[in-house]
Amino acid sequence: MIIYPFRKPSSSSFLFFLFFFVFQLLPILVLCQQQQQDPLHLHGGSILAMSGSNCIAMAVDSRFGSGPQMIHTCPRTVLLLHSRVMVGLVGLEGDVQSLSHEFSVQMENLKLRRFLGFGFASSSSSSSSSSSTSSYSSQWSKTTSMTPKSASCLMSHLLYQRRTAPYYVEPIVVGLEEIKATCRGQGNDHISNDSNHYNDDDDDDKGDGDDQETMIRYKPFLCAQDVIGAQSKSHAFVCSGVAKKSLYGCAESLWRPNLSSKELVQVCGKAFLSALERDCLSGYGAVLYLMEGGKGIQEIQLSCRND
Amino acid sequence: MDTVIGVQYEGGVILAADQSNARSILTYQSNLDKITKLSPSSALAVSGPNSDLVNFSEYISKNISLYQLSNDGLQLSTHAQANYCRGELATALRKGPYQVNCLLGGYDAPSGKGKGSLYWMDNYAALSKVNYGCQGYASNFCLSIMDRDWTEGLDQDQAVAIVDKCIRELEVRFVMSQPNFIVKVVDKDGVRTLKFGADPADN
Numbered sequence: 282m283i284i285y286p287f288r289k290p291s292s293s294s295f296l297f298f299l300f301f302f303v304f305q306l307l308p309i310l311v312l313c314q315q316q317q318q319d320p321l322h323l324h325g326g327s328i329l330a331m332s333g334s335n336c337i338a339m340a341v342d343s344r345f346g347s348g349p350q351m352i353h354t355c356p357r358t359v360l361l362l363h364s365r366v367m368v369g370l371v372g373l374e375g376d377v378q379s380l381s382h383e384f385s386v387q388m389e390n391l392k393l394r395r396f397l398g399f400g401f402a403s404s405s406s407s408s409s410s411s412s413s414t415s416s417y418s419s420q421w422s423k424t425t426s427m428t429p430k431s432a433s434c435l436m437s438h439l440l441y442q443r444r445t446a447p448y449y450v451e452p453i454v455v456g457l458e459e460i461k462a463t464c465r466g467q468g469n470d471h472i473s474n475d476s477n478h479y480n481d482d483d484d485d486d487k488g489d490g491d492d493q494e495t496m497i498r499y500k501p502f503l504c505a506q507d508v509i510g511a512q513s514k515s516h517a518f519v520c521s522g523v524a525k526k527s528l529y530g531c532a533e534s535l536w537r538p539n540l541s542s543k544e545l546v547q548v549c550g551k552a553f554l555s556a557l558e559r560d561c562l563s564g565y566g567a568v569l570y571l572m573e574g575g576k577g578i579q580e581i582q583l584s585c586r587n588d
Numbered sequence: 589m590d591t592v593i594g595v596q597y598e599g600g601v602i603l604a605a606d607q608s609n610a611r612s613i614l615t616y617q618s619n620l621d622k623i624t625k626l627s628p629s630s631a632l633a634v635s636g637p638n639s640d641l642v643n644f645s646e647y648i649s650k651n652i653s654l655y656q657l658s659n660d661g662l663q664l665s666t667h668a669q670a671n672y673c674r675g676e677l678a679t680a681l682r683k684g685p686y687q688v689n690c691l692l693g694g695y696d697a698p699s700g701k702g703k704g705s706l707y708w709m710d711n712y713a714a715l716s717k718v719n720y721g722c723q724g725y726a727s728n729f730c731l732s733i734m735d736r737d738w739t740e741g742l743d744q745d746q747a748v749a750i751v752d753k754c755i756r757e758l759e760v761r762f763v764m765s766q767p768n769f770i771v772k773v774v775d776k777d778g779v780r781t782l783k784f785g786a787d788p789a790d791n
Contacts (some may be wrong), residue, residue, distance in 0.1 A: 320712075321678030323712070324714060344715070345716055347710060347727075350727055350731070351706060352716060352718070352721070352727075353716045353717075353718050353721075355716065371713070373712055374712070374714030374715075374716075375674070375677070375681065375710075375712040375714040375715075376678075376712075376713075377714075378674065378678070378714070378715060379678045379713070420605055446682045501595065508727075510605070587680070
């Protein structure tokens with residue numbers, strides 16, 4: 282920063298100030314040889330995720346472009362944590378790749394139980410009975426799967442860490458939360474989450490035995506985030522990317538509750554493709570990932586317009 | 589303003605770049621070599637202002653050599669080199685960005701992948717593995733030619749023919765005059781120059 286000695290503003294020195302500051306700004310504006318665009322709209326791409334009963338579909342497009350020009354067709358980056366959590370990333374492609382590396386590193390650290398930086402080790406102390414780190418580790422290794430809520434919080438945290446110079450990425454975190462419903466006359470729902478492991482007053486521990494039937498239902502979890510990690514959850518659908526506005530409109534009109542997995546594929550696919558047809562920065566192929574509770578993830582290729 | 593073209597074929601990669609070093613209305617030199625050898629089996633073709641072009645390509649090539657020297661001659665695969673390059677661009681992006689757009693082409697021996705691979709990188713650190721690519725205004729003219737002519741399993745002559753076609757097209761339709769192009773090939777015999785418009789060694 283260059284500091285000028287204060288002078289009485291006369292017309293000539295005022296002009297001098299003006300020219301000098303404009304001159305400072307010009308090199309920065311000229312820096313980018315491409316058109317001055319919103320970084321989120323430079324490389325294109327869109328994602329739509331919808332929920333059905335016990336299943337989730339996430340549709341991603343395949344266009345990687347530089348402004349109006351298409352460079353390559355390869356599906357958007359979708360991180361697969363395990364068979365019940367997916368993270369779709371769209372935005373400035375360089376930041377998408379950097380963020381997916383960072384996220385993967387964090388996941389590796391958690392898997393290998395290297396609790397660095399986030400204080401995971403200390404969070405177990407809330408439990409009254411098991412308050413030692415080693416006990417928490419054994420709890421983690423028992424489940425070895427992260428809930429979608431936790432994945433979403435982790436992603437949000439990674440994005441907010443760069444609050445001042447954000448990653449231009451708008452991720453979508455989707456997943457299925459297990460709900461074990463035990464039918465014993467009335468039926469007692471309790472969510473088997475890691476975060477709830479300190480609830481010791483569970484009815485399940487009373488072994489009644491004979492008439493017990495444990496049904497596992499899956500509750501869809503959908504969360505879209507903005508560039509600094511503000512989470513926006515929905516029980517119906519979430520969208521992200523350049524065609525976001527069209528996608529919200531299409532999804533809103535086509536979605537209905539309790540879709541079966543076959544219906545969900547049709548509804549999600551149709552909503553996604555209709556929105557893509559109207560958007561020039563997305564398209565060139567679409568892939569739909571269907572996540573079904575207890576069955577894993579299926580990849581379905583959709584054909585769409587190549588423009 | 590710069591033109592960089594790359595075509596991957598069965599057994600290697602062809603990289604071509606124009607040889608002019610120009611800014612605004614003035615051409616400083618017309619025999620510049622914009623394709624730097626990174627390792628015995630990979631090369632980086634860079635487009636951008638000359639300062640960043642030279643700085644970036646020297647930085648990357650010397651760091652890759654350093655890695656080799658520090659690790660008992662271990663050669664990085666093309667995929668690793670491309671990701672390293674992208675990482676450098678990504679780190680610099682929010683500090684002092686390199687305004688370079690690159691094409692990195694390399695050949696991996698049969699124990700690795702056994703074919704050439706071409707990586708497209710832009711100045712915002714986006715990396716994409718492609719079969720053919722262009723940087724600069726040339727992409728507006730040449731990508732459609734390559735879309736039509738490229739197929740899986742080309743040989744070197746066919747790949748060079750595609751590059752020649754692109755260069756002819758630029759001569760006819762591109763408003764800027766780029767009289768000289770340098771064409772290099774990266775294959776199992778290493779990185780070598782196939783042809784050039786003006787000898788880069790002429791100074």
